[in-house]
Amino acid sequence: MAEHLFDEFETVTSKQWKQQIQYELKGADYNDTLVWESPEGIKVKPFYHNDEDTKKGHIQTPNHSFSILQNIFVHDVKKSNQRALDSLNRGAESIRFTIENETVDLAELMQNLPLGNTVYYFNLPFLSVDFVSKINAYQAQSHAKIIIQIDPIGQLAHDGNWFENLDKDFEKLNHLASNTASQAPFLSISSGIYQNAGANMVQQLGYTLAHVNEYFNRIPTLRQPITIEVAVGTNYFFEIAKLRxxxxxxxxxxxxxxHTFDCHIIATPTKRNKTLYDYNVxxxxxTTECMSAILGGADAVANLPYDSLYHKDNEFGDRIARNQLLVLKHESYFDKVNNPADGAYYIETLTLQLAEKALALFKDIEAHGGFITQLIEGSIQKKINESAAKEQELFDSGKEILLGTNKYPNKNDKMKxxxxxxxxxxxxxxxxxIIPxxxxxLAEKTEQERLAQEE
Structure with a gap:
């Protein structure tokens, strides 16, 4: 029989904790002193308790390990193939090829690459039914595990234009969705742009949900898993809750x-808080952002090299980024626990609050014409800009700190x-x-000023 070690102690209620805290504060107001509010309007308490903070029950995330994903931009097919082989030999577990045009020879790109359980992502910044058909034919022949990433709405948000136009882009997507028997999943949601542009977490979730809903509405035969790519910021527990x-x-x-499939989440650290100076930070x-992604239940994590802002792809930067994930997985054992945030009252409460606020935002977007309509009208861009401006003001005033940039900068650091x-x-x-x-x-203005002062 299991021994319950703490049965001899009396249960302490939430009310009793509050009374003790109030006593320790010596009359100071509990809410003014210890409760703070996040940019999303969530009031964060100093403690969470199971008698009031988990009334709605636990939230489950998939019980599986995350995959270490290596990004490879395909400029030279032979070199990209060799780099993929090398990355897999050095600890990568899945590969994402970003392919710039339709002339790529898939057999040459995939030559000698291990198949089996290795997942290969094909990120396509163009929309071609013929090329997707080639990928599907290769998959059927080789039995490779392939996920295609195509996102016309993401293209519109990022570039300001569709691949072709709304009608033709969705005509092609519906054609791809019409025969799912032997196809690789092809639809992806590029939601990282919202975080990298300065949207708060409720906006990120609400816009992502509205983004997905446009595809559900406009592709009625969609019966395949959908990939969602997210950017993970530095607010550790909030980011865990965001993915959940x-x-x-x-x-x-x-x-x-x-739609019976769960979403497939790829997580990447945000670019928004990365810096040019004191780049080792x-x-x-x-590292903490990848930890949030893993604990939040990401299916694959693609780390961002520390020097990606100012260096071209290089072996050293890739190796360090990959090794960070290897340490988390094989030395910190982040892959050994299923649903590690289960039972954490703080995280579960944050999860529900973020979900409720994001759902309310989603409903508001749908009531005002939907996501594409609001992109065209500029409403989404305006809201993101307002949120970004508030965060920028916090950084400029020193209330939001980036070490080495607006706090303890090394004046001798030269980068020009x-x-x-x-x-x-x-x-x-x-x-x-549309306005993209x-x-x-956050650090761009500060860095430009410093670069201008370098000799």
Whole structure:
């Protein structure tokens, strides 16, 4: 018989905890002193208790291990193939190829790569029925596990234009969805753009849900798993709750369309808090962000190299990013516990609060014409810009801290001659259907000022 070690102690109620805290505060107001409010309007208490904070029950996440995902941009097919082989030999467990055009020879790209349980993602920044058919034919022949990532709405949000136009893009998607017998999943939601542009967590979840709903509405024969790619920020427990809330919201929406598949979540650390100066701190940021992604139940985690802002893809940066995940998985044993956040009253309460607020935002978007309509009208962009401006103000005033940038900066740190990539928002004036959602880092203005002062 199991021994209950604490049965001899009396149960302490939430009310008793509050009374003791109030006594310790010596008359100071409990709410003013210890309760703080997040940018999402969630009031965070100093303690959570099972007699009032878990009334709605536990929230389950899938019981499986996460996959270490390596990103590879395909410029040279042979080199990309060799890099994929090398990455898998060094600890990567799945590969994502970003393919820029339809001329890529799939057999050459996949030559000698292990199949079996290895998942290969094909991220396509274009929409071609013929190329997707080639991928499906290769999958049928090789029995490879393939997930395709295509997102016309994400293309509209990021670029300001559809691949072609709304009608033709969805005509192609409906054609792809019409025969699912032997097809790889093809639909993806690029929701990381909302976080990287400065949206708060409720907005990220609400916009992602509305983004998904447009596809459910416009592709009635959709009967395949949907991939959702999220960006994970630095608010550790909130980010765990965000991913859990995303699964909860997706399942609720999918049920309304008789869609029986769970969403497949790819998580990547945010770019928004990454810095050019004191760049090694980026490794600390990405480590905690990957931890949140894993504990939140991501299916695959693609880490962000510490030098990705200013260096081209390189072996050292990739190896460090991959090793961070290997340490978390094989030395910190993050893959050994199923649903690790289960029973954590704080996280479960945050999950429900984020889900409820995001669902209310989603309903408001649908009541005002839906996500695409609000993108075209500019309402989504306006709300994100307002949220981003509030966060930027906190950073500029020093209330939101990035170590090495607006707190304890190293004045001797020089970066001007180490830039292989332009690390700031690129200005490219052109005609677009909508105002695109612009991803911008918090430290950009500060960094530009510092670069200008370097000799």
């Amino acid at each position: 809330a995303l699964r909860l919201l997706f399942a609720t929406l999918a049920q309304e369309y008789d 980026n490794m600390l940021r990405t 001659h180490d830039l292989e990539l332009y690390p700031f928002v690129k200005q490219n004036p052109r005609k677009t259907l 959602i612009i991803e911008k880092r």
